[in-house]
Amino acid sequence: MEKQYSQVRAMLAITKASLIGIFRSPSAVVFSIFFPLIFILVFGFIGNGGGPVYRIALTPGSDTSNPVYQGLRERSNIRFTDPVDSAQLESDLVKGRITGELAIRPKGGSGDRAAGYQVTFRATTASADKFYSFMPLLENIIFKIDRQREPGASTIATIVPEIRQVREYRTIDFILPGQLGFSLLSMGVFGVAFLFFNLRQQLVLKRMFATPVSKTAIIMGEGLSRVIFQLMTAVVIIGLGYFAFQFSLVHGWVTFAEIMVLCFVALLVFMGFGFIVSALAPNESVIPLFANVITLPQFLLAGTFFSIDVFPKWLQPFCRALPLTHFNDAMRKIAFEGAHLTDCGKQIGFLLGWGVLIYVVAERVFRWE
Known part of the structure; x- marks a missing residue:
């Protein structure tokens, strides 16, 4: 007698195979388990702090x-x-x-x-x-x-x-620098990573490499377009904050110009992360995973949305080691406190130190095909 085909067994077999596939996917595990746990821990620390610090x-x-x-x-x-x-x-x-x-x-x-x-x-x-x-x-x-x-x-x-009565500190004076840092880091990592990965996959970089154009010129040309675009974005963000929400620019145009220089330095540093991700990612679906491993801790722990003072003291040294923390600190000092770039030597030096380290790694892992 012919054995009847079991739809239930077939369904369970498909379920098993699909479940194995999910656990074999790093992206699925990280986005479903790891990142939610990070959010729980971070906002748990904030909640345990009992409000503002x-x-x-x-x-x-x-x-x-x-x-x-x-x-x-x-x-x-x-x-x-x-x-x-x-x-x-x-x-x-x-x-x-x-x-x-x-x-x-x-x-x-x-x-x-x-x-x-x-x-x-x-x-x-x-x-x-x-x-x-x-x-x-x-x-x-x-x-x-x-x-x-x-x-x-x-x-x-x-x-x-x-x-x-002194100059009033508004919420926008804390929020806008963090959001600008958020934008620069996202563009530097995600934008550059996807761009150079696609150029490599489509063999555009390989064809460029065969031309008389130097490697440095190719990389700088592609990178410069991202810098120009993102600095235009920074102008829009700062302009909206200043005219619509009274964001503080203590010395007017001088403060604005110094902020743009700081953004330029920070963006060059953040783009180095993007070069590394584009070189290490085996396929396009893994890029968001690698990029979020770099960006998410900085979005949450670098004073982007709230002061790092809300975190436990044992976590704060790690927060202060992040490059985005020093960009946010320098932005707030220049915009609200009236400091100049020369007064932010510690923050800028830390960013440049990160930049040297990142580009040394990027140079070693960068691939043309």
Whole structure:
């Protein structure tokens, strides 16, 4: 008797073969498992931070033995900065690098703590967004301490807030540099990787290599077109931010010109990643995988969408080692703080160091066919 064909067995066989194919595909595994895990970890760290991170400078001579200070220290999103001189402190306040300056002193004199404390918090409008969210947090800490004291006792501390008017720090002043870095890195990696891979696959590079044109001229010619296009994109992004959302350009056209020079340097560095990806990718479907391995950690960890201060301290050194971090830092210093390229030597030097390393690797792995 002829055995009846089993549609169920056929379906299960197809399912098995397809499942094996999926697990043998690096792209499927990485995009389905690895990247979601990264997002969960990153946003989990942000959530565990309890909201914005407040960087506070403690005034010299402040009482650190009182419960108000101890309550602040227990909050994971409040971080006291290392002591600095008065000139540096004033600079940090005006440029919005810290949330504010905190002074905690006994009301009745240096040795009298029975009358409670006076908490003075000085800030500027450069960090106004965090000032107005920090004040309720400080009041809540004092309220909790008062509830634990004897009934009828006066408050443990009174707050004296002081906010001084300086150049206002808007959300766009943080967001736009990050988005510009996002655009430059995406174009440098994805654009160059797909371009040179397709030129190699279609044997265009091989034909070019057979002409009298030098290799350097070929690469520079193709790369220069991407640089020109992306710098035009940068002009549009900055122009929209400035005219529509009051993005800060402290020194006007001078600041704009210095930003364009910084973008040019960063784009050259980021394009090196694209050369490496185009050379290592065995086929076109793997390019997004390799490119995202390079770009995604930088999009999430380099201060593109939020400050790296929200991450645990053990992760921050890795964040500061990323080239996009230094581009974002330099952009914000130039645009909002009024710094010049000469004041961003550390950030630019770090970018150039990455550039040397990347192009050494790119030169070794680059293939013409």
